[in-house]
Amino acid sequence: xxxxxxxxxxxxxxxxxxxxxxxxxxxxxxxxxxxxxxxxxxxxxxxxxxxxxxxxxxxxxxxxxxxxxxxxxxxxxxxxxxxxxxxxxxxxxxxxxxxxxxxxxxxxxxxxxxxxxxxxxxxxxxxxxxxxxxxxxxxxxxxxxxxxxxxxxxxxxxxxxxxxxxxxxxxxxxxxxxxxxxxxxxxxxxxxxxxxxxxxxxxxxxxxxxxxxxxxxxxxxxxxxxxxxxxxxxxxxxxxxxxxxxxxxxxxxxxxxxxxxxxxxxxxxxxxxxxxxxxxxxxxxxxxxxxxxxxxxxxxxxxxxxxxxxxxxxxxxxxxxxxxxxxxxxxxxxxxxxxxxxxxxxxxxxxxxxxxxxxxxxxxxxxxxxxxxxxxxxxxxxxxxxxxxxxxxxxxxxxxxxxxxxxxxxxxxxxxxxxxxxxxxxxxxxxxxxxxxxxxxxxxxxxxxxxxxxxxxxxxxxxxxxxxxxxxxxxxxxxxxxxxxxxxxxxxxxxxxxxxxxxxxxxxxxxxxxxxxxxxxxxxxxxxxxxxxxxxxxxxxxxxxxxxxxxxxxxxxxxxxxxxxxxxxxxxxxxxxxxxxxxxxxxxxxxxxxxxx
Numbered sequence: 386x387x388x389x390x391x392x393x394x395x396x397x398x399x400x401x402x403x404x405x406x407x408x409x410x411x412x413x414x415x416x417x418x419x420x421x422x423x424x425x426x427x428x429x430x431x432x433x434x435x436x437x438x439x440x441x442x443x444x445x446x447x448x449x450x451x452x453x454x455x456x457x458x459x460x461x462x463x464x465x466x467x468x469x470x471x472x473x474x475x476x477x478x479x480x481x482x483x484x485x486x487x488x489x490x491x492x493x494x495x496x497x498x499x500x501x502x503x504x505x506x507x508x509x510x511x512x513x514x515x516x517x518x519x520x521x522x523x524x525x526x527x528x529x530x531x532x533x534x535x536x537x538x539x540x541x542x543x544x545x546x547x548x549x550x551x552x553x554x555x556x557x558x559x560x561x562x563x564x565x566x567x568x569x570x571x572x573x574x575x576x577x578x579x580x581x582x583x584x585x586x587x588x589x590x591x592x593x594x595x596x597x598x599x600x601x602x603x604x605x606x607x608x609x610x611x612x613x614x615x616x617x618x619x620x621x622x623x624x625x626x627x628x629x630x631x632x633x634x635x636x637x638x639x640x641x642x643x644x645x646x647x648x649x650x651x652x653x654x655x656x657x658x659x660x661x662x663x664x665x666x667x668x669x670x671x672x673x674x675x676x677x678x679x680x681x682x683x684x685x686x687x688x689x690x691x692x693x694x695x696x697x698x699x700x701x702x703x704x705x706x707x708x709x710x711x712x713x714x715x716x717x718x719x720x721x722x723x724x725x726x727x728x729x730x731x732x733x734x735x736x737x738x739x740x741x742x743x744x745x746x747x748x749x750x751x752x753x754x755x756x757x758x759x760x761x762x763x764x765x766x767x768x769x770x771x772x773x774x775x776x777x778x779x780x781x782x783x784x785x786x787x788x789x790x791x792x793x794x795x796x797x798x799x800x801x802x803x804x805x806x807x808x809x810x811x812x813x814x815x816x817x818x819x820x821x822x823x824x825x826x827x828x829x830x831x832x833x834x835x836x837x838x839x840x841x842x843x844x845x846x847x848x849x850x851x852x853x854x855x856x857x858x859x860x861x862x863x864x865x866x867x868x869x870x871x872x873x874x875x876x877x878x879x880x881x882x883x884x885x886x887x888x889x890x891x892x893x894x895x896x897x898x899x900x901x902x903x904x905x906x907x908x909x910x911x912x913x914x915x916x917x918x919x920x921x922x923x924x925x926x927x928x929x930x931x932x933x934x935x936x937x938x939x940x941x942x943x944x945x946x947x948x949x950x951x952x953x954x955x956x957x958x959x960x961x962x963x964x965x966x967x968x969x970x971x972x973x974x975x976x977x978x979x980x981x982x
Contacts, residue, residue, distance in 0.1 A: 415844070417856040418912055420884070420905035422863070423458050427451060430885060430902060432872060434476040436484055437530065439878025441500065443486050445471025450488060452500045455876055455883075458904065464498060464505040473525075477532050480558045485532035493522035495537050497552070497584065501561045504568075508557060509584045511537055511550070528552075529652045529673050534587070534691065536676060538648050547590040547648050549676055549691065556582040587691055591702050592646050592680050593618045617710050621685045647681040651720040651727070653688070656741045675706070677727060679718060684711045686718070686729060686739070709739050719762040719785065722828075726783050730759030736797055738783060747783070748799040752807050756793035762786065765796075765848065766828035786834055786848065789813075792820040794836070796848045802949040804956070810851055811836075822869055828877050830909065830918045835875075835882070841868040843884075845915065855914050859886045859905055866902055880919065882907040 429447035435455065436443075442453040449465040470491040479485040479499065486498040486505075495511035512521040525538045535550045564579045652673040677688045688707035713731035720727050726747065729737045734754045738747040752759065765784040782800030789795070791813040799805035814820055823837035830845070833854060837843045841864055845854040863886040865871055872885035886905045909915045 415853045415856060416914055417858050418907065418914075420857055420859050420882075420886070420907050422860060422886070422903045423906045424904055426885060426902040426904050428901070429470070430872060431470065431472050432474045433874040433883055433885070434474045434486075435874040435876045435883070436476045436478055437878075438478055439876045439881075441476065441484060442874065442876075442883065443474045443476040443484075443500075445474040445488055450474060450486065450498065450505070452484070452486075452505060455879060455881070458906075462500055462503055462505045464507065475526075475528050477528055477530055479532035479554050483558055483561060485528055485552070485554075487526050487528035487535060489523055489526045493520075493524065495523040495526040497528075497535065499557065499561065502565055506561070506564065506581075508581045511535070511548075511584070512539060527650070527652070531671055533672050534652060534676075535584070536650055536652070538650075545592070545646060545648060547650055547676075547678060549587045549590070549689075550584045551587045551691075552584060553582040588676075588689055588703055590648075590676075590678055590687075590689060592648075593621060593685075593687070593705075594702060614704070614708055617685055617708055621683050646683075648678060649680075649718055650676050650678045651718065651724070652676055653720070653741070654724045656723070656725050677709075677720075678705075679715045679729075682714060684714055685709065686711070686715065686727065711737055716759050717761050719764055721764045721783065722766060726764070728762050728764065728783070728785055730762050730787065732758065734759065734789075736762070736785065736787060736799075738785075738799060740801070747801055748805050750797055750799050750805045750807060752787050752795050752797060753789065753793065753809070756789040756795075756809075756813055757791035758789065759787055760790045761788045761824065763824065763826050765826045765832065765834075784848075786810075786824055786826055788821060788824045794821065794824055794846075802953060804953055808848075808851070810834075810846060810848060823871060823873075825875070827875065827909075829880050829920060830915070831920045833915075833918050837865070837868060837871050837873075839869055841865045843871075854918070855912070857882070857907055862889055862892045863887060863903060863905075864889050880909045882909070 427444060427446040427448070430444055431447070432445040434443040435441070440455055441461075442455050442458075444451045444453060447470045448467065449463065449469055450471050451460050451464075452462045453460050471488045472491050473489045475487045477485050482501060484500040486500065487495070488498065489495050493512070494514065496507060497509040497511065499506050499508055511526065512523050514520055519541055521539050521541045523537045523539055526535065527537075528535045532552055532554050535552060537548050537550070539546055539548055560579055560581055567579065653675040654671070655674050673691060675688050675690050677686055679686050686709035687705035688709070689703060690706045709727070709729075711729060711731055713733055713735055715729050715731060717730040718728065725741050727739045727741065729739070730752075731737055734752045734756070736750045736752050736759070738750075739745075740747040763786045765786060782798065782803050785797040785799075787795045787797055792811075793813045794810040796808045796810055797805075798807075811821075818838070818840040820839050821836050822839055823835065825835045827833050827835055827845075832848045833845050834848055835843070836846050842856065843858070843865060844856045846852070847854055859865060866885040866887040874883045875881075876883065884905050884907075886903045888903075910919060
């Protein structure tokens, strides 16, 4: 029922897609695989999420949420409430039989649920609307892997900040067992008899502000470390303020209010030396130890340690523990699965990669200066490596997918001791309908990425050979739902794609009543073409264990990496000098022509 089947349709695709389906040496058509219709979805299903172990699916819809078994696609639990439409959902395994769900509804209310023993319990409402005049609206809400922390972007009356919470997962598991025993008591009223442990705010992060009287003058070498931090923040705040004023002056009369600064954050696992001389505890390797944050219009990536919120006074904004400065404005960011590497997409087509283990810059790569600003990036989980690159110090090579606002997609390969290179996977589309809306690396497919376009077309693309492996299409009676914002989930354990589809309005059978959305399934292992690309995903836990080092080992690692990269750095210096000489000659010729005229 769920197995994808190969078909050869006689239809002729548009010229742009036909060109992308052909390689340079072959004119054969790219094969297509039809997705299987599994079952009907609840009314107005807005979002899907899959647990890390691949056992369950979380669905958010117009009347609440549901949890399905990912294998049988049978609903095992529901939480229903009128006028609560879940807009986004995330699912993570908190304990052996407990799965945490973080949701945001269409009114900007964030909630924390848990699925346990075939029941869904509401544990906490993150931003309770107590005063209608001071509505705290949540725009994004993320739960860390394992369910120990959460982070929400909150806005209220034009102000925006990031709140990071600690979830009492151990206490919740105990209380869940208590609720289960009370449920078996006929005189009990269920969850109403259980008082769930409250969520604690660890840290509240606002856009950086410079304290009055901060020492910003004087030579750079004279400034202390804290003064240098304040100096970078001051430059960042000043630049952001100028950009907002310029944006406001360019708007129409009567619309001069600048949009508030957006916040992007990532949870960070233990890696390298913790600021302050402390080393991460071995038992906390799976728990986040910090959160990195950047604000729209900013050039600095800020890192804040978790677990020190109690030391901060409520009326004092926390200062970042680590600052990663960049020469250009940050437009997008991504973190590797083991969180050792942080990639930043900067203005003017630059990609900057930081190495948290050594605390230094891994590389800066120019992706493209003609395809427009960078829009989104993602680390590629698996990339083929040679046998001599399996050692720790020589394996510092990362691979990224970079999507530009123009729709062009680039593959980036960089690292310490290895030459950086970029490769354009797809050119800028000629029509807006061909713009990619999803470009996702598939962890269990070697160098393959899943691409979805505005026109509803979906395919697997080989990032090495720059070829389209196959198209994934729904049955002839259906279309991919909301292709500009598709509702889908990847099950890494079961190697399965779940995606929402709607009936095609032009199909005659759609007028016979069954207009409810369908959940389509594609099992990658059942496709002969895709099966040859399946690999075992890398073990991020093993990578984390090699990251927890002392300060002395961090210095040794940095020196070894510098020694191994000396040839590449010398080549980079030579290339830079050559470019400078060529630029100087060009400017001199231009000046001579101007003087002669």
